[in-house]
Amino acid sequence: MTTLTDxxxxxxxxxxxxxxxxxxxxxxxxxxxxxxxxxLVLLVLAGILGSILYGGWPAFREFGFGFLTSxxxxxxxxxxGALVAVIGTLASALLALVIGVPISLGIAIYLTQLCPGWAxxxxxxxxxxxxxxxxxxxxxxxxxxxxxxFARFVQVPxxxxxxxxxxVGTLFYARVPSGVGILTAGIILAIMIVPFVASIARDMLDQxxxxxxxxxxxxxxxxxxVVRHVLIPQASVSIIGAIMLGLGRALGExxxxxxxxxxxxxxxxxxxxxxxTIASRIANEFNEADGMQxxxxxxxxxxxxxxxxxxxxxxxxxTRRAKVA
Amino acid sequence: MDAANTLAAPPAGTVPPAKRPSRVRASRRTADRSLRIAxxxxxxxxxxxLGSILMMLIVEGVKGxxxxxxxxxxxxxxxxxxxxxxxxxxxxxxxxxxxxxxxxIGVMAGTYxxxxxxxxxxxxxxxxxxxxxxxxxxxxxxxxxxxLMVRPMGTYSGWAGAVALAIIATPVIVRTTEDMMRLxxxxxxxxxxxxxxxxxxxxxxxxxxxxxxxIVTGIILALARIAGETAPLLFTALNNNSWFxxxxxxxxxxxxxxxxxxxLSPYPNWQQLAWAxxxxxxxxxxxxxxxxxVVIKPQRAR
Amino acid sequence: MKPFTxxxxxxxxxxxxxxxxSAADITGAGATFPFPVYSKWAETYRKETGNGLNYQSIGxxxxxxxxxxxxxxxxxxxxxxKGPALEKDGLIQFPTVMGGVVTVVNIAGLEPGKLKLTGExxxxxxxxxxxxxxxxxxxxxxxxxxxxxxxxxxxYRSDASGTTNxxxxxxxxxxxxxxxxxxAATTVSWPAGQGGKGNEGVTATVKxxxxxxxxxxxxxxxxxxxxxxxxQNKAGKFPQPDDKSFQAAAASADWKAQPxxxxxxxxxxxxxxWPITAATFIxxxxxxxxxxxxxEVLKFFNWAYKNGDAMASELDYVPLPDNVVAQIHEEWKQVxxxxxxxxxxxx
Numbered sequence: 001m002t003t004l005t006d007x008x009x010x011x012x013x014x015x016x017x018x019x020x021x022x023x024x025x026x027x028x029x030x031x032x033x034x035x036x037x038x039x040l041v042l043l044v045l046a047g048i049l050g051s052i053l054y055g056g057w058p059a060f061r062e063f064g065f066g067f068l069t070s071x072x073x074x075x076x077x078x079x080x081g082a083l084v085a086v087i088g089t090l091a092s093a094l095l096a097l098v099i100g101v102p103i104s105l106g107i108a109i110y111l112t113q114l115c116p117g118w119a120x121x122x123x124x125x126x127x128x129x130x131x132x133x134x135x136x137x138x139x140x141x142x143x144x145x146x147x148x149x150f151a152r153f154v155q156v157p158x159x160x161x162x163x164x165x166x167x168v169g170t171l172f173y174a175r176v177p178s179g180v181g182i183l184t185a186g187i188i189l190a191i192m193i194v195p196f197v198a199s200i201a202r203d204m205l206d207q208x209x210x211x212x213x214x215x216x217x218x219x220x221x222x223x224x225x226v227v228r229h230v231l232i233p234q235a236s237v238s239i240i241g242a243i244m245l246g247l248g249r250a251l252g253e254x255x256x257x258x259x260x261x262x263x264x265x266x267x268x269x270x271x272x273x274x275x276x277t278i279a280s281r282i283a284n285e286f287n288e289a290d291g292m293q294x295x296x297x298x299x300x301x302x303x304x305x306x307x308x309x310x311x312x313x314x315x316x317x318x319t320r321r322a323k324v325a
Numbered sequence: 326m327d328a329a330n331t332l333a334a335p336p337a338g339t340v341p342p343a344k345r346p347s348r349v350r351a352s353r354r355t356a357d358r359s360l361r362i363a364x365x366x367x368x369x370x371x372x373x374x375l376g377s378i379l380m381m382l383i384v385e386g387v388k389g390x391x392x393x394x395x396x397x398x399x400x401x402x403x404x405x406x407x408x409x410x411x412x413x414x415x416x417x418x419x420x421x422x423x424x425x426x427x428x429x430i431g432v433m434a435g436t437y438x439x440x441x442x443x444x445x446x447x448x449x450x451x452x453x454x455x456x457x458x459x460x461x462x463x464x465x466x467x468x469x470x471x472x473l474m475v476r477p478m479g480t481y482s483g484w485a486g487a488v489a490l491a492i493i494a495t496p497v498i499v500r501t502t503e504d505m506m507r508l509x510x511x512x513x514x515x516x517x518x519x520x521x522x523x524x525x526x527x528x529x530x531x532x533x534x535x536x537x538x539x540i541v542t543g544i545i546l547a548l549a550r551i552a553g554e555t556a557p558l559l560f561t562a563l564n565n566n567s568w569f570x571x572x573x574x575x576x577x578x579x580x581x582x583x584x585x586x587x588x589l590s591p592y593p594n595w596q597q598l599a600w601a602x603x604x605x606x607x608x609x610x611x612x613x614x615x616x617x618x619v620v621i622k623p624q625r626a627r
Numbered sequence: 628m629k630p631f632t633x634x635x636x637x638x639x640x641x642x643x644x645x646x647x648x649s650a651a652d653i654t655g656a657g658a659t660f661p662f663p664v665y666s667k668w669a670e671t672y673r674k675e676t677g678n679g680l681n682y683q684s685i686g687x688x689x690x691x692x693x694x695x696x697x698x699x700x701x702x703x704x705x706x707x708x709k710g711p712a713l714e715k716d717g718l719i720q721f722p723t724v725m726g727g728v729v730t731v732v733n734i735a736g737l738e739p740g741k742l743k744l745t746g747e748x749x750x751x752x753x754x755x756x757x758x759x760x761x762x763x764x765x766x767x768x769x770x771x772x773x774x775x776x777x778x779x780x781x782x783y784r785s786d787a788s789g790t791t792n793x794x795x796x797x798x799x800x801x802x803x804x805x806x807x808x809x810x811a812a813t814t815v816s817w818p819a820g821q822g823g824k825g826n827e828g829v830t831a832t833v834k835x836x837x838x839x840x841x842x843x844x845x846x847x848x849x850x851x852x853x854x855x856x857x858x859q860n861k862a863g864k865f866p867q868p869d870d871k872s873f874q875a876a877a878a879s880a881d882w883k884a885q886p887x888x889x890x891x892x893x894x895x896x897x898x899x900x901w902p903i904t905a906a907t908f909i910x911x912x913x914x915x916x917x918x919x920x921x922x923e924v925l926k927f928f929n930w931a932y933k934n935g936d937a938m939a940s941e942l943d944y945v946p947l948p949d950n951v952v953a954q955i956h957e958e959w960k961q962v963x964x965x966x967x968x969x970x971x972x973x974x
Contacts, residue, residue: 030525034441037433038451041499044492045454048461048469074816106367114361115368125615127371131546132610133378134553136585137603141378143831151835178780178821178836191374196546198371200504203539207508222357241504248460254556255585263785263822274821276785279462283556284824286464287686288787288813301465308460312453401667402942475698481654563656564683566666567673576654576681586684589825590663591850592942 049305055298062292067299073265073281080296082303084265088182088275089307092257093250095186095271100193100250101243107194108201109227124202131195139259142188147179147260150187155179155272174272178262183271185261189253193246200242204235244315251308254279278304379607386604389597398567399583402592409602411568415578416606419483419562420552423490428544431495432533435502435540440528452503458496466492467557475561483573486562493554494547501543505536549610555581580606652679653923657690657703660789660844661907664724664944665703668931671938680927687789688813694718694910697917701924702910705789706813707889717914719962720887721955722906723928725877725945727845728793729868729903731853733833734760734775739854743768743865746801746858746894746902752840753781753798754805755819760838768859775838782832782841785822787813793905794842797893801902842903845873846943860902861894872901873945882951888958906947913962921962922970929956929971 059080060067070081111124155177162169174181208231216226232239262274263284276284278300289297393408400407434451442448467489474485509532517527533540558564563576564583580602587599655665662684669680685693687704694702695716703723713720730749732742748764751757757764761776784791792813799806809815821836823829826847833841833853840856845868848855857865866872879897882888892904909928911921932955936946947955960969 027523027525030528031441034433034437037430038437038442038448040430041434041455041495042447042451044495045451045458047473048458048466048492049454051469051472052465072816075810075812075814077810102363103367103370106364107371109360110364110368114364123368123372126375127368128545129611130371130375132549132552132613133375133607134555134581134584134603136553136555136581136588137378137382137607140588140603141381143828145377145381148835178832180821180832191371194371199542199546200501203505203542204508222353224357224360225353227360238504238508244456245459245500248456250460252460252462254462254464258785258824259828263824264820265816276822279464280785282462282464284786285814286468286787288688288789290688290692301462304460304462305457308457309453312456399666401670401938402663404667404670476696479698481698559685563654563681563685565652565681566669566683567652567679567681570652575652576683582683586662589827591826591844591847592663593850595663 052298052301052305056295056300056302059292059295059299060302062295067296068303071265071267075293078292080292080299082278082300084267085276085278085281085300086303086307087267088261089251089277089279089304091182091271091275092185092189092261092277093247095183096189096193096250097243097247098190099187100190100246101197103190104194104197104242104246105201105239107198108205109231111198111202112205112231113223113227124199128195128199130191131199135192135253135256136259138188138192138256142184142256142260143180146188147184149179150184151177151179159272170269171271173270175270177272178274180260180262180274181270181272182261182268182275185257185275185277186271188256188260189250192253192256193249196249197239197242197246200245201235201239204238204242205231208234240315244312247311248308251304251311252279254283258283278307382600382604382607385597385600387601389599389601389604394598394601399578399587399598400594401566402590402595404594407594407598409580409583409598409605411565411578412580412583412602413605415483415562415565415569416552416580418573419486419490419558419577419579420548422484422487423494423551424544424548426487426491427494427498427547430491431498431543431547432502432540434495435499436506436528436533438499438503439506440524440532455496455499458492459500462556463489463493463554464556464560467560470557471560480574481561481563481576483562483569483577486558486577486579489557489561490551490554493557494551497547497550498540498543501546502536502540505539505543506532508539509535545613548613552610553581553606555585558582652681653700653920653927655680655682655690655701655703655909655924656685656693656699657910658687658705658789658907659684660705660726661703661724661944663846664935664939664942667938667942668927668935671934672927672930675934676930678923678927686787687792688787691910694912697912700911700920703907704910705905705907706792707885707887707906707908708910709889710886713887713910717912718887718910719913719958720889720908720910721928721958722882722888722908722947722951723931724939725873725892725904725906725947726943727868727873727876727901727904727945728790728797728842729845729848729855730840730842730858731830731833731848731855732840733837733854735837736773737854739852740857740867741769741772742774742856744856744858746797749840749858750798750802750805752779753783753817753819754802754808755781777838780836780839781817781820782829782836782839783817783820783822784814784826784829784842785824788825789813789905789907790826790842790844791815793893793903796891797903800894845869849943858902860898860900861896862898862900864898866899866901868901870940870945872899873904874948875899876901876904877906877945877948877951882954888951888955911962915963915965918962918964918970922964925959925962925971929959 067082071083072079072081107127115123155174158172159174162172212230216230257277258280261280263276264274282297393406396410397408398411399409438448470485470489475481513531514527517531558579562579565576565578569577584599584602587595665682673679687706690702690704693699708720758778760774760779795815796811799811821832823832826843829841829843830851833839859865875897876892876895879895879900880890880892884890894902911924932952939946959971962970964970
């Protein structure tokens with residue numbers, strides 16, 4: 001089946017190319033406004049990238065490639081490295097996706113396929129409201145409500161269970177069961193991206209022509225089969241887009257993470273141990289930073305952009321393959 | 326949607342499995358049931374988390390509610406009375422200005438990407454930078470606006486705060502606008518064009534209308550995102566522990582920075598105001614979402 | 628979409644209408660530590676004189692940067708600037724209030740103010756060298772006190788802060804190895820333990836983790852009823868951390884030793900002096916072009932020195948001794964208007 005986008009593309013080029021008529025002036029103005037807005041977005045974004053690159057440049061010049069591989073972060077001796085923050089950022093965002101995406105898709109499927117009609121609006125609204133909670137509130141909820149429960153009912157029993165075991169004994173062992181750490185940050189981030197991914201995924205599933213679904217049900221498919229073989233392939237491109245939006249939020253999220261990640265500049269093999277992310281380090285130190293420390297923080301900002309860049313390229317490749325298939 | 330549900334639901338849900346043993350094999354039924362249970366649990370989990378957060382806000386926030394909360398500016402630590410009226414007003418003004426700046430730019434830029442630019446190199450670059458910016462730590466955006474506006478003007482201002490918020494909101498709006506407009510079937514557009522409508526008219530009265538629910542969702546998401554932003558305001562709008570100037574020059578009070586400062590203070594009256602503010606900001610965004618949904622009847626593209 | 632936009636526009640218009648106009652306020656920004664007391668003073672000052680002052684905590688580093696960039700009328704910092712830095716930007720610096728940093732612990736059954744520690748022990752705990760509460764060094768100081776054979780979790784401020792600067796300055800003064808390995812800064816590369824964001828984050832973590840130790844501003848420890856420890860001062864005594872011991876530290880200090888009163892109050896001599904005490908400072912421009920604004924700032928702090936002591940004490944800050952305030956008035960004479968006369972006249 002030809003995808004919708006292809007049809008639109010055809011329609012678009014034709015209508016633009018053959019346009020004639022009295023309202024051409026207004027048409028040009030509208031087109032110009034759209035073009036100008038797009039350019040403005042481009043300019044602002046380029047300006048931000050430029051200013052951060054400019055600020056981070058001295059750190060890159062000073063430490064070279066070693067900035068990426070060093071785990072040092074010492075203000076006294078002016079030694080800075082990005083490794084701990086980069087790993088913390090990737091680990092927490094990855095955990096957030098692993099936890100958050102299945103939940104989001106589950107919610108989207110529930111809302112579009114399973115939920116009784118009268119409950120769709122209120123339930124959908126409830127999930128969307130999770131996006132209305134400011135990130136600082138998530139941070140406080142994570143620190144005051146979630147972390148103590150998590151320490152008591154997850155960290156302590158799990159640590160006792162796996163202590164001494166190979167691999168899992170390191171990965172899931174909490175030296176200090178305080179409830180905060182990389183995994184806690186991942187969980188909070190997962191909760192934060194759920195409304196974004198779920199609401200877009202739901203809209204996507206909704207947009208799929210009803211007739212497709214009806215025909216699948218008509219030949220005796222179960223809900224699972226309709227979801228697996230009809231809906232997901234149809235919406236996959238857009239859903240990957242939604243996941244990327246969630247990943248973007250997870251990578252750059254600042255306040256909530258800062259509250260629950262423990263903010264330690266140490267490498268640890270355990271996901272229960274405290275760590276830090278690029279954004280949390282910037283938030284923690286920016287106000288008091290000066291000189292090379294400020295440059296190093298800006299350089300961290302550059303690396304965050306680079307990570308996002310790579311993630312987006314991967315996403316694009318995935319999306320392209322999905323389109324072909 | 327409802328039609329689909331009524332069509333789809335009975336065969337799988339209401340008919341007892343025992344009556345149709347041969348039609349659906351056991352493994353298929355198990356897979357189906359697991360999916361249903363998993364999806365329901367996921368939704369329940371989301372609701373429980375929201376409930377828990379609201380519960381925390383209500384339990385802590387209600388203590389801070391007082392008759393003067395909405396009429397008086399923030400008090401000193403340990404002072405009697407006082408409210409958060411200045412912070413509410415400041416937040417309202419800056420968020421509204423921010424969204425008013427971001428909405429036309431975001432929607433138009435999204436329109437460009439979806440309708441005019443489409444596969445061009447420029448559109449690709451913009452789309453890419455836009456996605457990158459979605460994940461930019463907002464503190465860096467605050468810093469950019471600081472360099473752009475606060476330094477040259479020599480003073481903090483609500484305008485700088487609004488611009489910083491607008492920059493954060495724009496990529497969200499661009500992204501959702503483009504996505505939603507792309508989902509509008511080409512046949513609709515062709516029908517418009519066949520009536521002799523120029524592209525701009527087709528976009529405004531066909532594509533936008535068809536995608537309006539999605540675009541509004543995007544704007545609400547953007548609103549929700551910026552309404553609670555602390556970091557970019559710290560460098561741009563600063564804050565104000567009293568009323569601010571009507572021309573928005575100088576520090577402008579706002580809820581997020583107020584919450585941040587007061588919640589981390591050791592003084593009970595400040596902590597209570599912080600919780601009350603947190604409750605208020607969350608409930609407001611909540612109400613906004615509800616109102617937006619009730620007032621604007623979604624007209625989904627078919 | 629349209630009605631939504633209209634609703635917002637309407638809201639905006641209403642907001643603009645009811646917005647009370649106010650005279651041009653003094654704006655200041657910087658250190659987090661004095662934020663509550665400056666807010667309190669500003670509130671009372673507005674009520675009594677009708678003049679507004681807006682102070683916001685953005686961090687000491689931010690305060691210094693903003694006053695240099697002249698985006699604020701005064702800056703505030705916990706870590707005083709050195710003489711050359713003051714000269715370069717034409718600034719004068721003076722202290723306003725003092726406070727202390729106390730160590731707090733979460734040990735089951737331990738009463739507040741019972742556990743005795745020395746600066747060196749605290750440094751070793753934070754360096755990860757002393758790892759158990761039953762360590763012989765701690766036991767030797769605390770005969771008769773039952774301490775658990777449990778691992779200590781040191782808790783530190785994850786955000787860069789003046790509190791950390793004061794704390795690590797003290798640790799560097801009392802421990803050579805601390806000075807060599809970690810030094811004093813607003814944030815250091817902590818070898819052990821767990822970070823909490825802000826005083827609140829440290830408090831929550833200490834409360835959460837059994838056998839943890841943390842350091843917070845004294846006002847925080849008091850308001851949260853945390854169990855504080857005693858720390859041996861330079862004279863070998865163990866004073867309680869309170870107004871008296873903070874003031875004792877100020878009394879025994881030589882404020883003239885550094886330009887702009889930029890001395891450190893940590894580890895002061897004097898039997899009653901609390902060892903981790905610090906003052907917080909204000910920065911204003913002294914050149915004639917900015918004199919008018921600076922004069923307003925000085926007027927405010929002059930009012931605060933005269934009327935603000937009780938308010939400061941109530942919030943667990945410690946007012947400066949009178950002789951220091953007299954010296955500050957001398958310093959203020961450097962701020963001269965275009966006519967070459969001090970902007971504040973004689974006081």
